[in-house]
Amino acid sequence: MDMIRVSRVSFKYVEEWVLRDISFDVKKGEFLGVIGPNGSGKTTLLKSLNKTLSPKEGDVFINGTNIKEIKRREISRILGMVPQEASIVFPFSVLEVVLMGRSPYLGRLSFEGEKDYAIARDAMEMTDTLSFATRSINELSGGERQRVLIARALAQQPQVILLDESTAYLDIKHQIAFFDLIKTLNQKEGLTVMAVTHDVNLASIFCDRIMLLNKGTVHCMGTPGEVITESNIKEVYEADVLVDTNPQTGLPRVTLIASSLSDKGSRSKADAAPQL
Amino acid sequence: MVVNLRKVVLISLILVFVFVVVAILSISLGTADIGLIKILRGIFGWVSDPVRGWTDTDRVIIFQVRLPRIILAGIVGATLSVSGVVFQAIFRNPLADPYILGISSGSAVGAILAIISGAGLSFLSIPAASFCGALLTIMLVLGIAGTGYRFQTNTLLLAGVIVGSFFSAIIMFLVSITQDERLHSIIFWLMGDLSLSKYNEIIIVTPFVIIGCLIIYLHAHPLNLIVTGEETALQLGVEVERVKRLLLITASLITGVVVSVSGVIGFVGLIVPHMMRMVFGSDHRLLLPVSGLFGLSFLVVADTIARIIIAPVELPVGVITAIFGAPFFIYLLRRKGG
Numbered sequence: 001m002d003m004i005r006v007s008r009v010s011f012k013y014v015e016e017w018v019l020r021d022i023s024f025d026v027k028k029g030e031f032l033g034v035i036g037p038n039g040s041g042k043t044t045l046l047k048s049l050n051k052t053l054s055p056k057e058g059d060v061f062i063n064g065t066n067i068k069e070i071k072r073r074e075i076s077r078i079l080g081m082v083p084q085e086a087s088i089v090f091p092f093s094v095l096e097v098v099l100m101g102r103s104p105y106l107g108r109l110s111f112e113g114e115k116d117y118a119i120a121r122d123a124m125e126m127t128d129t130l131s132f133a134t135r136s137i138n139e140l141s142g143g144e145r146q147r148v149l150i151a152r153a154l155a156q157q158p159q160v161i162l163l164d165e166s167t168a169y170l171d172i173k174h175q176i177a178f179f180d181l182i183k184t185l186n187q188k189e190g191l192t193v194m195a196v197t198h199d200v201n202l203a204s205i206f207c208d209r210i211m212l213l214n215k216g217t218v219h220c221m222g223t224p225g226e227v228i229t230e231s232n233i234k235e236v237y238e239a240d241v242l243v244d245t246n247p248q249t250g251l252p253r254v255t256l257i258a259s260s261l262s263d264k265g266s267r268s269k270a271d272a273a274p275q276l
Numbered sequence: 277m278v279v280n281l282r283k284v285v286l287i288s289l290i291l292v293f294v295f296v297v298v299a300i301l302s303i304s305l306g307t308a309d310i311g312l313i314k315i316l317r318g319i320f321g322w323v324s325d326p327v328r329g330w331t332d333t334d335r336v337i338i339f340q341v342r343l344p345r346i347i348l349a350g351i352v353g354a355t356l357s358v359s360g361v362v363f364q365a366i367f368r369n370p371l372a373d374p375y376i377l378g379i380s381s382g383s384a385v386g387a388i389l390a391i392i393s394g395a396g397l398s399f400l401s402i403p404a405a406s407f408c409g410a411l412l413t414i415m416l417v418l419g420i421a422g423t424g425y426r427f428q429t430n431t432l433l434l435a436g437v438i439v440g441s442f443f444s445a446i447i448m449f450l451v452s453i454t455q456d457e458r459l460h461s462i463i464f465w466l467m468g469d470l471s472l473s474k475y476n477e478i479i480i481v482t483p484f485v486i487i488g489c490l491i492i493y494l495h496a497h498p499l500n501l502i503v504t505g506e507e508t509a510l511q512l513g514v515e516v517e518r519v520k521r522l523l524l525i526t527a528s529l530i531t532g533v534v535v536s537v538s539g540v541i542g543f544v545g546l547i548v549p550h551m552m553r554m555v556f557g558s559d560h561r562l563l564l565p566v567s568g569l570f571g572l573s574f575l576v577v578a579d580t581i582a583r584i585i586i587a588p589v590e591l592p593v594g595v596i597t598a599i600f601g602a603p604f605f606i607y608l609l610r611r612k613g614g
Contacts, residue, residue, distance in 0.1 A: 052510050073513035081511045088504045089368050090558040095278055100501055104513040108494060111280045111561065156512070 353575025543601025
């Protein structure tokens with residue numbers, strides 16, 4: 001069964017349509033990547049799935065039920081989201097922040113119980129954040145803080161995890177570690193993953209399928225091999241890249257081409273110069 | 277610091293005990309010296325007749341002058357502190373306070389009009405006029421900022437500042453055309469003054485404050501999530517708009533209620549939440565009750581100082597809170613900048 005089904009969704013903040021008539025499915029247990037240039041609507045799409053934003057047109061279904069019919073609290077037990085970053089002004093400890101992931105399960109005036117602590121501890125162990133559990137979230141580095149947010153999402157025990165460029169501020173080690181962790185959960189626990197990312201190579205390595213967004217529409221969707229091609233990238237990103245095969249995985253590998261260094265690039269630069 | 281129910285109850289009980297001690301000390305202090313021993317003897321009945329040790333004068337001072345004033349100071353201090361916590365949380369700004377939406381100015385316009393028109397002679401009419409001013413302010417600010425279904429926090433803040441300055445201009449105008457002893461009343465009201473506290477006021481104010489604080493406490497945990505970001509709160513299951521709207525209105529109303537009987541007592545609603553956050557952390561399930569309960573003692577202490585520091589002259593309590601509050605505020609600003 002489809003975990004998430006998006007049917008003819010359109011969204012605009014004010015005037016301009018950010019998403020135009022988008023439809024797709026996310027299968028249960030799938031690892032779906034979403035790539036596309038700045039302003040293509042990736043984050044907006046993600047936020048339309050968990051009622052952070054309400055689509056102006058179209059419907060989103062989770063497990064076959066329209067999200068308009070599901071309470072926010074209920075949604076937060078199914079969908080966990082890791083934002084790009086969080087500015088938390090007040091001095092909450094890391095443990096407190098992770099425990100907030102348990103709030104969809106807490107009663108109005110109740111406090112976290114043994115079970116909630118155990119789940120939070122597990123989440124912190126998985127994300128390598130247990131060692132600074134008592135420190136204030138404000139004292140952490142960007143990368144450490146990001147891992148705390150991941151732990152919080154895991155503490156929600158969601159069926160689906162939505163990643164909004166969650167690794168943008170992590171170093172290479174933690175980027176890989178993070179995606180490895182998510183992939184493990186994906187394979188072992190059947191966690192469905194939908195990851196918005198700028199890193200086309202990471203998407204290629206980890207995703208079962210990739211959706212390429214362009215100006216609010218789905219440019220194409222398919223396996224990494226189908227989507228990540230020189231022509232697709234050129235068309236959508238308006239950037240020249242070299243796509244070859246990663247010898248280790250057999251998956252497409254993207255290499256950026258700096259136009260100032262390539263022959264073709266320097267020529268076009270020279271052509272453009274008189275106009276400046 | 278991780279919070280559980282036991283911790284909340286325990287710390288709350290300690291703070292209640294602190295308040296009782298503070299209140300007893302405060303009763304014993306003042307121009308007419310009653311003496312701590314005498315007070316204690318009366319309270320604990322160390323003589324067969326509990327009030328034998330107290331003269332009629334003592335009893336008038338204790339029950340008609342000091343006790344109502346202490347109780348009212350406590351209620352006002354607690355309310356402003358709780359309200360301050362709410363405003364700081366919703367605006368996600370540790371420098372917000374209960375007056376940030378201009379309620380103080382609106383209340384003041386109401387109170388000043390009552391004083392000038394002479395209606396203030398009947399003692400409940402100043403609070404009534406002041407509360408009307410507060411209500412008007414709340415409606416104006418929410419009306420300007422709440423276009424349709426959604427409060428934009430920044431718009432709200434701006435609306436508050438603008439409505440506040442507009443009412444401040446009216447206050448200036450009213451003050452500048454007033455000359456006689458009414459000017460003195462106005463100035464005392466503007467600085468926050470508890471010297472005329474009466475039981476009637478306590479009886480009217482208390483139910484509002486209790487209901488308001490209960491509503492707020494029921495949303496303590498959603499406030500934690502809202503503080504970490506409105507989108508995050510949405511994603512963790514909080515109906516952010518509904519909670520924000522409800523708590524803003526509740527906190528504004530109880531602020532309006534206590535300001536109407538005490539005048540504009542500054543800094544309490546800013547400092548107490550801060551001190552409590554430094555000591556007990558940011559979890560609102562603990563922060564709200566400890567701020568309220570510490571606020572009780574805090575304002576009683578400040579008001580006691582206001583009574584006795586240059587006795588027999590009594591200062592408005594707002595002078596004391598400002599004298600201690602302003603440097604603390606600067607310290608916070610510097611800390612934030614650094």
